[in-house]
Ligand SMILES: NC(=O)C1=CN([C@@H]2O[C@H](COP(=O)(O)OP(=O)(O)OC[C@H]3O[C@@H](n4cnc5c(N)ncnc54)[C@H](OP(=O)(O)O)[C@@H]3O)[C@@H](O)[C@H]2O)C=CC1
């Protein structure tokens with residue numbers, strides 16, 4: 001039987017990419033498409049932008065979109081995600097969360113919902129980025145003395161959160177490998193007379209412009225050498241395919257909070 005997938009933020013950059021992926025998939029069917037109450041797309045067929053008819057009309061009614069769905073895939077904003085999760089929990093619908101920019105309190109709320117439904121949350125659904133996170137763990141443990149660590153990310157002009165969720169996750173992985181607390185050692189941008197670099201810090205730099213899909217580099221700068229571990233996305237299709245993989249994963253797992261390592265079997 002097909003996996004019944006609902007998409008929120010259905011007219012956003014990722015929402016459209018996800019609808020295309022679901023409509024083109026052999027084992028998923030579009031079940032619901034959510035937009036905000038003021039969206040001009042309300043009432044239209046959710047795949048009209050593809051020149052296709054899915055039979056699913058865009059709605060702002062959470063219960064209408066989510067009743068009978070197996071899973072919601074949500075790439076919106078933190079406050080939207082949390083509102084959607086409340087209804088997912090009420091209706092027993094699993095959730096794949098790609099939204100970034102949650103604060104600690106919001107993450108705790110998501111954790112509480114995961115006691116009742118399956119939730120897979122990751123700031124980056126691409127297989128490549130999740131392999132890079134593994135490489136960073138190895139690199140940080142090996143380069144734990146004498147290397148200054150800087151994380152540089154670049155995204156399109158429309159992105160609203162900074163640093164990116166992926167950059168922050170890379171920082172968490174590196175800090176953990178070094179036995180540091182990212183909250184205590186992160187430096188988010190520099191200006192003016194900053195003084196010499198504190199070797200215990202992890203620096204972040206953010207670039208925003210044009211249509212950059214998503215570039216991330218972690219720089220280990222030593223004396224006489226630099227190591228750079230980079231990932232560059234050239235299409236959002238990788239995020240959509242990773243999200244469908246996560247949706248399938250949740251269908252065969254009990255309630256709980258999962259990440260891409262679980263989906264890709266990298267925790268084994
Ligand atoms: N995990 C991953 O792999 C990836 C994560 N992302 C993250 O996904 C999120 C969305 O990115 P992107 O698609 O580029 O953004 P867009 O701005 O293109 O789309 C966001 C969508 O969410 C809707 N939305 C905004 N606020 C709310 C709200 N409060 N309640 C319900 N819906 C809302 C918007 O509606 P409207 O059209 O009416 O404004 C829009 O349709 C970001 O947090 C981004 O960082 C992005 C790519 C990959």
Ligand SMILES: O=C(O)C1=N[C@H](C(=O)O)C[C@H](O)C1
Pocket residue numbers: 100123124155159163164165166167213214215
């Ligand atoms: O907003 C985006 O576009 C992206 N957001 C995610 C993030 O914040 O890390 C993932 C990807 O880099 C694209």
